[in-house]
Amino acid sequence: MHLIITLTVCILVSFLFYELAKKLNISTTIGLIVAGILIGSSSLKDIILGPNTGFVLGLGDFALIVLMFIAGMEISWSEFCREEKEASIISVFAAIVPFLAGFLIFLMIGFSFPTAMAVGICMSITAEATKAKELLELKKMKTRVGSLLMGAGIIDDISGMFLFVALCYWFNGLLIMKAPLLFAGVILAFFVGIGVHKVIGRHTHKVHILEKTMMRFVVPFFFISMGFHFSFHSLTLNISLIVMILMIATLGKIIGVFLTKPLLNLSWKQLYLIGWGMNSRGAVELSIAFIAYMIGLIDNIIYSGLVIMTLVTTLIFPFVIRKMIKNNPRIMN
Secondary structure (H helix, E strand, O other), X not given: OOHHHHHXXXXXXXXXXXXXXXXXXXXXXXXXXXHHHHHHOOOOHHHHOHHHHHHHHHHHHHHHHHHHHHHHHOOOHHHHHHOHHHHHHHXXXXXXHHHHHHHHHHHHOOOOHHHHHHHHHHHHOOOHXXXXXXXXXXXOOOOHHHHHHHHHHHHHHHHHHHHHHHHHHXXXXXXXXXXXXXXXXXXXXXXHHHHHHHHOOOOOHHHHHHHHHHHHHOOHHHHHHXXXXXXXXXXXXXXXXXXXXXXXXXXXXXXXXXXXXXXXXXOHHHHHHHHHXXXXXXXXXXXXXXXXXXXXXXXXXHHHHHHHHHHHHHHHHXXXXXXXXXXXXXXXX
């Protein structure tokens, strides 16, 4: 299929599911994820993407950076710094608990040290882009909980990425460049967005047009790249292992956030919401899992489990945050 046709089909399918989600009064993030899974499914990706697969996945990486830039524009520097201490506390506990749980459990059931380390690191990662999309849509980015989610996620990912690069170099003598470069672009874009907010302003006409254009024509490719890595066949490989990965990752994040209660002036409900927000994974975690699989740190079954864990936790967060805001409109403040 010609590149222009491929891109057009991708945008149209994403737009249709985006609008369908709005009609059903559910998160448009869910609609975009479903569209990504559909386009990236084994029966359609060869037809729609074909020889343009590499280009579309590259657009997915660029879309991740764009989405983080847009998220950064929603946050002022003073707001980000004000929540820095609390965000750091949340990030430490939300990363350490699932990391240790994943590492120790996989070590105890017989997997090698590097495999257990790789699994633990993947479980410790948090997705910024999917959270940002939902917070932007709900207009909750500037709230206290919104700022904590973004700040804690940034710190969380920095530590996870450095640990993964060290693991790759230690056991393979390889300095894997794609994931660190992508991650560096994501972090830089977020802080550039904050700078644009401070210097130019968030609500100027040109900035508004740029954001709207990017959200319609670029951001959908991030969700397509997520869907591309999902395979329904992987659900049948080792169901018990996949369920275990999902349980460890999910409970690890929520328990980790709950452990911060004595240190933070937040309610249990707010911590529960933050726990689900920190649970949301995305492209960075998928990139790390894919690289770990390619260099032999994890096998196909573990990789499939990590992909499913990423998609499930990403899908759940929009439902949780919308329901909790509906039941308690002031929970984000």
